[in-house]
Amino acid sequence: MERRLIYAILLMLVVAFLPALFLKHPRTSGAAGVDTTHATAAAAPQAAVPQAAAAAHVPTAVPAARTRAAGAAPPVPAVAETVTVADPVARFTFSSVGAALERVVLPGYRAFGGPSRGRPVELLRAGDRMLEMRLVVGQDTIPLDSVPFALERTAHGATFRGQAGGLTVALSYARTGGQGYVLDVGGQVGGLAGQGALLLVGLGSGFANVEADSIMNYRSYAVVGRRGSPVSLAFSKVKPGETSTLDGPFDWVGIKSKYFMSVLLSPDSTRPAFGGALATGEEPEGRYGYRASTWATMPVGPDGRFHYQLFIGPQAFRALRALGRDLDRASPYGWKFAFIVMPISVWITQLLLWLHQTLSLAYGWVLILFGVAVRLVLWPLNQKAMKSSVAMQAVQPLMKEIQTRHKDEPQKLQQEMMKLYREHKVNPFGSCLPMLLPFPILFALFFVFENTIAFRGVSFLWLPDLSLKDPTYVIPLVMGASMYALSRLGQMGMPPNPQAKMMTIFMPIMMTVLFLNFPSGLNLYYVVSNLVSLPQQYLINKARQREMARRRGST
Numbered sequence: 001m002e003r004r005l006i007y008a009i010l011l012m013l014v015v016a017f018l019p020a021l022f023l024k025h026p027r028t029s030g031a032a033g034v035d036t037t038h039a040t041a042a043a044a045p046q047a048a049v050p051q052a053a054a055a056a057h058v059p060t061a062v063p064a065a066r067t068r069a070a071g072a073a074p075p076v077p078a079v080a081e082t083v084t085v086a087d088p089v090a091r092f093t094f095s096s097v098g099a100a101l102e103r104v105v106l107p108g109y110r111a112f113g114g115p116s117r118g119r120p121v122e123l124l125r126a127g128d129r130m131l132e133m134r135l136v137v138g139q140d141t142i143p144l145d146s147v148p149f150a151l152e153r154t155a156h157g158a159t160f161r162g163q164a165g166g167l168t169v170a171l172s173y174a175r176t177g178g179q180g181y182v183l184d185v186g187g188q189v190g191g192l193a194g195q196g197a198l199l200l201v202g203l204g205s206g207f208a209n210v211e212a213d214s215i216m217n218y219r220s221y222a223v224v225g226r227r228g229s230p231v232s233l234a235f236s237k238v239k240p241g242e243t244s245t246l247d248g249p250f251d252w253v254g255i256k257s258k259y260f261m262s263v264l265l266s267p268d269s270t271r272p273a274f275g276g277a278l279a280t281g282e283e284p285e286g287r288y289g290y291r292a293s294t295w296a297t298m299p300v301g302p303d304g305r306f307h308y309q310l311f312i313g314p315q316a317f318r319a320l321r322a323l324g325r326d327l328d329r330a331s332p333y334g335w336k337f338a339f340i341v342m343p344i345s346v347w348i349t350q351l352l353l354w355l356h357q358t359l360s361l362a363y364g365w366v367l368i369l370f371g372v373a374v375r376l377v378l379w380p381l382n383q384k385a386m387k388s389s390v391a392m393q394a395v396q397p398l399m400k401e402i403q404t405r406h407k408d409e410p411q412k413l414q415q416e417m418m419k420l421y422r423e424h425k426v427n428p429f430g431s432c433l434p435m436l437l438p439f440p441i442l443f444a445l446f447f448v449f450e451n452t453i454a455f456r457g458v459s460f461l462w463l464p465d466l467s468l469k470d471p472t473y474v475i476p477l478v479m480g481a482s483m484y485a486l487s488r489l490g491q492m493g494m495p496p497n498p499q500a501k502m503m504t505i506f507m508p509i510m511m512t513v514l515f516l517n518f519p520s521g522l523n524l525y526y527v528v529s530n531l532v533s534l535p536q537q538y539l540i541n542k543a544r545q546r547e548m549a550r551r552r553g554s555t
Contacts (some may be wrong), residue, residue, distance in 0.1 A: 088107075090107075097149070106314065133200065135200075157175055158173055158174075183309065186306070204262075205291040218290050219288065221235040226326055245277070256315070264310060274298050376532075466521030490541075
């Protein structure tokens with residue numbers, strides 16, 4: 001009995017402490033909002049960074065902006081003309097200066113932090129831009145981010161044409177039919193004289209914070225890509241002024257936050273188009289507002305043509321699964337334990353989404369239904385565990401006799417104990433399994449609530465957001481009370497055990513303290529699981545008392 005109790009305590013400590021140690025952090029204020037001005041002045045490129053060889057597919061630093069014409073005058077700021085490429089789920093605004101993306105609005109999602117709080121999510125930081133481009137041709141680096149392009153609106157997007165460093169450049173952005181959050185990007189560079197080039201595509205310095213829990217959001221900022229399987233480089237690992245590389249080749253590459261992602265996709269998933277990525281650390285916004293100027297590299301052939309797709313939107317499980325390419329694993333569930341947690345979490349996520357859609361239930365009711373279902377599924381195992389526990393109690397006197405007789409003979413003691421188990425058909429671990437099975441589900445659910453955008457901002461009863469803690473702390477207190485009631489009920493009819501009595505008080509208190517800052521949805525599931533277990537435990541107690549009486553009568 002003591003050994004089984006220790007095993008249960010150890011697993012509960014693992015479930016409780018690991019997420020708290022690695023994943024929960026205090027909050028801080030949100031980041032700056034997004035500039036929504038439509039007419040801007042494009043200034044000259046920022047200060048040069050160290051030069052790298054043009055032939056490399058992944059330079060060790062972003063090549064400095066340098067045109068072919070030596071001694072040429074710096075570019076004159078130009079007034080930008082903007083164009084918006086929109087569909088029902090996203091609005092992309094491009095500037096004619098640099099043909100870069102300067103605003104992304106997602107009408108279907110609301111900002112919960114930063115100056116844009118309460119309005120639709122705007123992903124780009126104020127003054128930040130994506131898809132700025134530079135061409136490395138031979139020993140020269142030709143900046144395109146300050147070129148005043150001629151803008152031509154098309155039926156599905158826009159085309160930009162301009163000249164830089166003796167080259168002609170045409171860029172096109174267009175919506176893709178039937179795919180939300182995805183743009184088709186194509187380009188043609190003329191004047192390369194058949195020598196090819198290296199294209200650097202800017203991915204910005206990180207999204208604007210739009211989350212209430214800004215620190216957890218900032219800690220999720222990373223460069224991501226897939227070379228066989230997804231890899232990542234956290235912004236927090238890149239110190240200000242230093243440049244880190246993520247070596248490809250990549251099928252896709254981009255940046256992400258906790259709930260949103262922007263990635264460049266190769267036209268053919270079997271032929272990686274991106275050589276790698278570079279991230280140069282910038283001064284953070286506050287203590288945790290990590291920033292890293294990120295560029296992806298893409299070789300351009302002698303014909304000067306290049307093509308890729310851009311996905312920029314939410315990390316919605318079904319949307320990413322539909323795109324394939326392991327995009328749904330860009331933010332894997334489970335941190336270091338992903339190889340164990342990820343399969344369970346994916347299964348739970350799919351089930352919860354299916355229940356929500358099929359039954360047209362709010363996610364709060366879906367969690368309640370899921371908690372009830374888990375306990376009903378475990379009911380037969382609980383019955384077997386009860387019988388195993390009664391059988392163990394029946395052979396306790398014989399076990400103590402064997403332990404006393406062979407206390408100095410460990411090998412003989414083990415042999416006699418196994419013989420006793422066989423003769424009385426007792427499984428020493430039979431009562432542990434049902435007690436331990438709910439904890440992998442609980443552990444996986446923690447990461448589901450941490451990572452799944454479907455629960456972001458979803459309210460239920462008095463809970464404002466199932467993905468965040470209960471600000472009133474009511475639900476974790478109810479969880480602790482239900483856990484205590486279940487523990488006390490489980491000890492009724494059992495032989496006196498000081499250790500078990502102590503744990504009946506200690507474990508609910510410890511779990512309540514730990515769950516205070518855990519997602520309220522996780523607390524809701526655990527409360528329901530405990531409450532459903534109360535009548536089950538009562539019935540088990542009655543059955544256990546009858547079984548023990550029967551065994552005493554037969555001896």
